[in-house]
Amino acid sequence: MSANASQITSEHTLYAEPVLTIGGFTATNSFLNSLLVIFIVAIFALFFKSKIKPVPRGLQNGVEAAIESLLDVFDSVTGSREKTLKFFPIIFSFFVFILLNNWLGLLPGVGSIGQIVSEHGEKIFVPLFRGGTADLNTTLALASIGLAASHIFGVIFVGWWRYLNKFINLKALAEIPGKIFKEPTVLIINPIKFFVGLLEIISEIAKLASLSFRLFGNVFAGEVLLASMSAILAFGLPIPFMFLEILVGLIQALIFSMLILTYLTVMTAAEEH
Numbered sequence: 001m002s003a004n005a006s007q008i009t010s011e012h013t014l015y016a017e018p019v020l021t022i023g024g025f026t027a028t029n030s031f032l033n034s035l036l037v038i039f040i041v042a043i044f045a046l047f048f049k050s051k052i053k054p055v056p057r058g059l060q061n062g063v064e065a066a067i068e069s070l071l072d073v074f075d076s077v078t079g080s081r082e083k084t085l086k087f088f089p090i091i092f093s094f095f096v097f098i099l100l101n102n103w104l105g106l107l108p109g110v111g112s113i114g115q116i117v118s119e120h121g122e123k124i125f126v127p128l129f130r131g132g133t134a135d136l137n138t139t140l141a142l143a144s145i146g147l148a149a150s151h152i153f154g155v156i157f158v159g160w161w162r163y164l165n166k167f168i169n170l171k172a173l174a175e176i177p178g179k180i181f182k183e184p185t186v187l188i189i190n191p192i193k194f195f196v197g198l199l200e201i202i203s204e205i206a207k208l209a210s211l212s213f214r215l216f217g218n219v220f221a222g223e224v225l226l227a228s229m230s231a232i233l234a235f236g237l238p239i240p241f242m243f244l245e246i247l248v249g250l251i252q253a254l255i256f257s258m259l260i261l262t263y264l265t266v267m268t269a270a271e272e273h
Contacts, residue, residue, distance in 0.1 A: 016135040017126045029127055030135035037100040078265050087264050090149055095257040098133055102219055102249030105131025106242055133219045143211035146260035154267035169197040218252050
């Protein structure tokens, strides 16, 4: 969309726009939004810690009920409360960070407060804040951290040798000479097992792309949808779509977190399971 006399243009780009440079570091609007989320979480955590009582009341009661509900949901994936408690801190961190980033992008002022820069003789409006998850760099970083955590936990839980054989099944190849006379089928089955392990490596790369692009695509599409509705009619029309995006933001945060939890559960299970 464009403004009249001064011809100031504004558009939703696929990339996050730079808004601040400190030394050699360039901060984008989505990066500032992510820092704001971290600040909000830190302030709330410090405030909540000072208010914790042996007998929960008020806010503490609500938070504990929400966490207990999430633990029950996570149990349905891990199948064990013990595993859930081990994974809960990292999964809950993903959920809160993504949810707040999704929702902060919908607040008044986010996307409408910014600065005007000149580029190729054209004046362009650049918002100061933009939903962090509307930046592919952010979602790619989150997906990378989640998958790296699944591999680290996998090595810790099942041991490095058994974990290695999930991807490069040297054990299957080593069994062939000892079983070839008793079970001739190992000449077919074990090479297949080895090949399947190599496919698992490809699937890990696919997970990275799937996680990052799914979250980014849904949040970015929501931004474009709201901007389009506001361009048609700024008063009233965007409101139903904002409620829709609130729901989408919650669902996307939950889906991303549950997928990471699923990967953690699968990677920490023994091969025969």
